[in-house]
Amino acid sequence: MKKSWVGHRLVTTPNHLALDGLRILDLSQVAAGPYATMFFGYMGAEVIKLESRSRMDINRGRARPGPNDPRVYAGGVQGERPYDRTAHHIHRNINKLSVTLDLADPKGKELFLGLIKVCDVLVENYRSTVMDRLGLGYDAVSQANPQLIYLKISSQGATGPEANYGSLGSTLEQTAGLASVTGYEDGLPLMTNEVYPDPVVGILSFGALMAALRRRRQTGRGCLVDLSQREVTSMLLGESVLDFSVTGRVAATMGNKHRDMAPQGVYPCSGEDMWVAVSARTDDEWLGLCRAIGQPGLADDARFKDTWSRQANHEALDEIISSWTRGLDHYQVMHLLQTEGVPAGAVLKGSETIVDPHLEARGFWDVVDHPEAGVYKQTTTPWTLSKSRRQPTVPASGLGEHNYQVLGGLLGLSTSEIDALVEQGITGDVPDPSA
């Protein structure tokens, strides 16, 4: 095996690892939970991703996908182990060891509780009642390990009439209100196509776990962290909630415009489907914009003399700006405007971000050599700490790649005992054919 179960620590220097010694059992899947746990891994925690052979992380796709399977596979090739090759799995399940256990089987449950005893944290984002139904809810796991922190990232929270409702990032955008303010000016709500609540919840879950670790330090015991993805997402609309409660105004879509900034929008640039985003809040920024587009005289145009006038004459202004941007590269427009002190940014495609000179200079991307997918660039952390640096990315593991290391190393099972579990289908490194 290329990696041992302490492999995360072997590949880097041992000092200043932020989460050194923290062991996390990760049952989470899809995006919000896996995002959180990949960040834990970046900061030095040992993350054991636990799946079952019959229910793999949805990110892995199916055991035997059809030729028209909509998932993205590395290089467009499904290969012999397609479930190790999906883009979502490779992207989100970095920095984790992979173990499989059948939690419906009594022996699987027993081994799971054994792992609970040697872990600090359990993370899951199933439907809210799944763990209780398996007999592995907070009561059971905290009895096995009173120090355990149980990070429960559910759709709607652990309680309430909708606690067991299912969701995806795209439905959370709806039920949390985000879609009601996302859309063009015609009022039609739209979703983000990027399941925006998932990364937001993943990032917040990191802070929630840090709070729980501090609580454990203070009280000497673990706790249940109840995090509702819908609630977190609705906090992105806070000012509109306050406003409605006092004035009765219901926030609606406003395209790319902004209440207090004008002009604001995206403008077409040279090349196919290339755009630049521009915002001007202050009069100084407006004057900078007039200079940048080579029309300093506009500063005296009464139609645009202050934010309210610019707001009222936004369409005329958009025409003027577009006629300037249309022939220019979107990066060039950004630099010209920023040089004059105007907030502007090229509307980048994913393929442009991986070669962006700023992200490059800051060392944002990791170049990863994944055994199945080859070399690619990986997004890393939404923060940089001056002393507690992130660890280099450990590529996503194959299904069950660390069964022997973890079950042997942490639970003391012998190789022949694990062989027997494989025989019984309780663990293994190939999915159940029905999965």
Next chain:
Amino acid sequence: MQSNDGVLSDIKVLDLSQGVAGPFCAKFLAGLGAEAIKVEPEMGDPARRAGPFLGDSDDLETSALFAYLNTSKKGITLNLDVPSQAQSLKELAQDVDILVESFAPGYLESVGLSYEDLSGTNPGLIYVSVTPFGQSGPYRDYKGSDIVAQAMGALMYTIGLPDREPLKVGGESALYTTGISAFSAAMLALHVRDAQGFGQHVDISAMEVMTVAQIHSSINEQFGHTPIRRPTNLVRAKDGWVSPGLETGVQQGTWPKVCELMGVPELAEDNRFTTQEARRTNQQALLEVVGSWAATMPKEEIYHTLQSLRTITGYVATVEDLLVSKQFAEREFFQTLADPVYGDVVHPGPPFRMDDDSWRLFPAPRLGEHNEEILGRA
């Protein structure tokens, strides 16, 4: 210690940040029990001049944005360009655990308040800088905004309709998310200080936060698939919009029940729709069938009815709908603060819950409200 004191009840925070992202981070720290002091210039945080306004927009105390972002903080005013006032800040900073700031990179250094200036005598200090592009790199002096961050992080390019321009996520989503990243990073640095004994400088870049928040584009493009803007799959209900959620994640036996429910049991045999794959392939036809049923039903009823069949259904809630949601009500997520002028003001509540920990919530400070108490002057 009583656990309901708040997990940060021994922590002091100095919030020099303005606008949205930094203040949102400090709001979370204050909500978890930290004593937070917000430091504003004499003109006030620009967020005081940003809408929506609960009253007259010329009044610095009516911005709902400011009121939301600065709960549970005390407030003082200092002009950091004046050396004696920068000195006052330096003295305050000797005694704090976490400092949050959002100035243009280099400004605080120019007035003698850089991380190096303050950490010399307070080595445990956690100094959180929240800016559009971070403290280093070729764009570090560039200005940002919510839409600029969404553009540069490749989040925005795939949002919106295929025949239209790229569209931003509504509200101040990028800046809020940047604030959440700053919060998590501050909590991480605090964990490190608890465990290892030292403070450090935390660098948050909104562009990087957004690049992390686009979870498809950069990876899919490298693997040969270019994400593009897509048509919407929302269906019009009687009073708004729903996504019935019938094309993915539906168990085999569910579809006939949905057909029954819609009053078209014969569709259970229609092979355009009998499997998940078929429903995805024939999504347009499916949306038409479901649409004619949904058009007569209230959106929340569709949501509850289809969820009871274990489909992953959504309905587009407005802020008005959120405030009457039974789910939110039962969890007491919204909390009300009494305002002397505006009466009851409703705030979204804790971002997460731990045991019996309380989420501390009191109104944002008026401009310079605690100058006397903290600085000994008006």
